[in-house]
Amino acid sequence: xxxxxxxxxxxxxxxxxxxxxxxxxxxxxxxxxxxxxxxxxxxxxxxxxxxxxxxxxxxxxxxxxxxxxxxxxxxxxxxxxxxxxxxxxxxxxxxxxxxxxxxxxxxxxxxxxxxxxxxxxxx
Numbered sequence: 001x002x003x004x005x006x007x008x009x010x011x012x013x014x015x016x017x018x019x020x021x022x023x024x025x026x027x028x029x030x031x032x033x034x035x036x037x038x039x040x041x042x043x044x045x046x047x048x049x050x051x052x053x054x055x056x057x058x059x060x061x062x063x064x065x066x067x068x069x070x071x072x073x074x075x076x077x078x079x080x081x082x083x084x085x086x087x088x089x090x091x092x093x094x095x096x097x098x099x100x101x102x103x104x105x106x107x108x109x110x111x112x113x114x115x116x117x118x119x120x121x122x123x
Contacts (some may be wrong), residue, residue, distance in 0.1 A: 002026045002112040004096045009117030012086055016121070020081040022096030022114060030112075031098035034079045035059075036070060037107055038092035038119070045095070047105030049081055059104040064090075086121045094119050 008020040020036065035050035049070035050059040058070050069082040079096065093116040102109030 002028065002030055002098055004098060004112055004114035006094065006096045006114045006117040009094060009119045011120040011122065013123050014087055014121055016086050017082070017084045018086065018119060019083070020094055020096075020117060020119075022079045022081075024077040024079075024098060028077055031100050033099050033102050033104060033110075034070075034072065035097045035099070035102070035104060035110060036068075036079075036081045037095045037097055037110075038090075039095070040092040043092075045107045046092075047107060048094075050102075050104035051079065052104075061105060083119070086119075088121050090119060091121050092119060093117070 003025045006022050032053050036048050037045050038048055039045040048064050049068055051070045051072055067085045072079045095116045096114040097110035098112040099110035
């Protein structure tokens, strides 16, 4: 199996920045794409970034494009999500996920999930 552990969440004022980390362990050859998703209370889980492990291609929805950046360190089995210019609507639980050839921002295509880390953007 694959275990994913997120860290880096917290509270920040609007306009601030946070960097989330996700460390993978276990059978890391079982996936080739990692993604970040978020879910606010009463809302569906939304993909906010994805990256192909074997290359440089990244994926973002319009809602975060230009503000969020996903990156990876394969040697450390770690994926990061740099979040800048945060807005109150970015408040959510953020989850790291791993999958094999998923539709990049589609939650149902990911087989492995972390427990999540809370991000709160408020003044």
